[in-house]
Amino acid sequence: MNVPNPANEGLSAYGASDTVLVLNSGSSSVKYQLVNPAGGEPVAVGNVERIGEEEGVITHKFAGITTKRRQPVKDHTEALEIVLALFAEVGPDLDRAHVVGVGHRVVQGADVFSKPTLIDDEVQAKILELAPLAPLHNPAHVQGMEVARRLLPGVPHVAVFDSAFFATLPEAAYTYALKKDVAKKYAIRRYGAHGTSHQYVSGKVARVLGRDLSQLNQIVLHLGNGASITAVKGGVAVETSMGLTPLEGLVMGTRTGDIDPAVVFHLARNAGMSIDEIDHLFNKESGIKGLSGENDFRELHRLIEEGNEDAKLALDVYIHRLRKYIGAYHAILGRVDVIVFTAGVGENDDIVRARVIADLEPMGVAIDPERNLERSKEPRIISRDWTSTHVMVVPTNEELAIARQVVALIADK
Numbered sequence: 001m002n003v004p005n006p007a008n009e010g011l012s013a014y015g016a017s018d019t020v021l022v023l024n025s026g027s028s029s030v031k032y033q034l035v036n037p038a039g040g041e042p043v044a045v046g047n048v049e050r051i052g053e054e055e056g057v058i059t060h061k062f063a064g065i066t067t068k069r070r071q072p073v074k075d076h077t078e079a080l081e082i083v084l085a086l087f088a089e090v091g092p093d094l095d096r097a098h099v100v101g102v103g104h105r106v107v108q109g110a111d112v113f114s115k116p117t118l119i120d121d122e123v124q125a126k127i128l129e130l131a132p133l134a135p136l137h138n139p140a141h142v143q144g145m146e147v148a149r150r151l152l153p154g155v156p157h158v159a160v161f162d163s164a165f166f167a168t169l170p171e172a173a174y175t176y177a178l179k180k181d182v183a184k185k186y187a188i189r190r191y192g193a194h195g196t197s198h199q200y201v202s203g204k205v206a207r208v209l210g211r212d213l214s215q216l217n218q219i220v221l222h223l224g225n226g227a228s229i230t231a232v233k234g235g236v237a238v239e240t241s242m243g244l245t246p247l248e249g250l251v252m253g254t255r256t257g258d259i260d261p262a263v264v265f266h267l268a269r270n271a272g273m274s275i276d277e278i279d280h281l282f283n284k285e286s287g288i289k290g291l292s293g294e295n296d297f298r299e300l301h302r303l304i305e306e307g308n309e310d311a312k313l314a315l316d317v318y319i320h321r322l323r324k325y326i327g328a329y330h331a332i333l334g335r336v337d338v339i340v341f342t343a344g345v346g347e348n349d350d351i352v353r354a355r356v357i358a359d360l361e362p363m364g365v366a367i368d369p370e371r372n373l374e375r376s377k378e379p380r381i382i383s384r385d386w387t388s389t390h391v392m393v394v395p396t397n398e399e400l401a402i403a404r405q406v407v408a409l410i411a412d413k
């Protein structure tokens with residue numbers, strides 16, 4: 001099978017100075033990057049936070065200068081107006097930045113959207129229809145689209161779905177063993193998330209190794225505040241840890257990951273908690289934070305060094321879950337060519353990497369301690385030379401991946 005490598009797609013059709021504006025609209029924030037898809041570097045980066053609160057916070061970085069403002073930001077319309085005014089005021093001038101398209105990150109495309117899609121009113125309406133599956137995200141994305149399309153009408157707007165990479169999951173991997181008609185009626189199945197990152201990183205691995213993507217079996221560990229693991233066979237996702245929502249799977253900064261669903265019944269019956277309270281508990285108050293009080297791994301290691309037992313257990317639970325998944329994905333893939341770490345923890349935390357890969361020599365995997373300690377922004381191999389499975393660190397870049405998918409789609413039209 002010929003698998004296109006997303007790291008290369010669509011680039012030849014565009015000029016070296018062309019840019020894409022990538023927008024990530026959340027419920028109370030808008031993050032943006034003006035990206036040069038050919039070179040890969042961000043031209044400008046910023047975000048508007050605390051939309052709708054008393055005081056919004058706006059940060060815009062361009063040409064080494066950070067502009068920071070605090071002012072009320074009523075809604076997403078005002079947020080984008082402020083962003084466009086900042087581009088005009090401190091640069092870069094969007095009229096001269098060769099903006100060829102706007103890419104909108106969308107968390108949930110469910111089984112409706114399996115590839116980047118040109119946005120029109122109908123597409124927007126469909127994304128909104130999927131809101132029950134992503135109530136915090138999809139409505140905010142659509143708000144962002146509406147405003148951006150109005151304020152930047154001259155260029156195509158493209159939705160890039162975080163779930164799209166998982167359209168290839170086999171039925172046996174995405175089906176929950178839940179009563180069939182209930183699952184069907186409420187669209188309950190595993191959809192996955194972080195797909196843009198998993199796809200970008202697995203494509204990058206092939207390029208760095210100079211190998212054909214279609215020949216590589218990979219296990220990709222996206223370990224940020226949210227965390228997920230994906231088995232990628234020949235460039236195609238065959239299993240992933242996130243499910244109907246990003247709550248399933250690995251232990252995360254503030255999320256439980258896998259937990260017996262009967263805990264929900266137990267808390268409802270015995271602690272009198274409401275569904276919303278349990279939702280909040282599982283998503284915001286659990287994970288590493290719930291076990292140790294901190295969700296940043298730098299703080300977690302500091303606590304462990306001080307002898308904090310809760311922090312030590314939190315890390316033990318985190319590592320144990322990861323190793324369990326790696327074993328499971330080994331069984332799914334049969335042969336594993338590469339295990340790759342990415343995102344904030346995966347790229348920076350040598351302790352986590354060393355512990356996840358410890359004692360796996362019988363499986364042909366071993367980390368080189370010196371390579372593991374090396375700090376770099378470049379993709380790199382950190383395993384020993386004799387191993388049959390490479391271990392790599394590959395920085396993710398979701399904005400660049402989105403920008404490249406936007407130019408690929410436009411080039412195709």
Ligand code: ADP
Pocket residue numbers: 223224225226253295296297298343344345348349
């Ligand atoms: P998000 O899921 O919010 O996109 P990121 O991928 O940016 O998250 O990862 C953020 C997390 O990465 C932080 O919460 C922190 O735990 C971790 N992190 C960042 N830098 C380091 C570091 N130098 N060492 C260990 N962990 C780090």
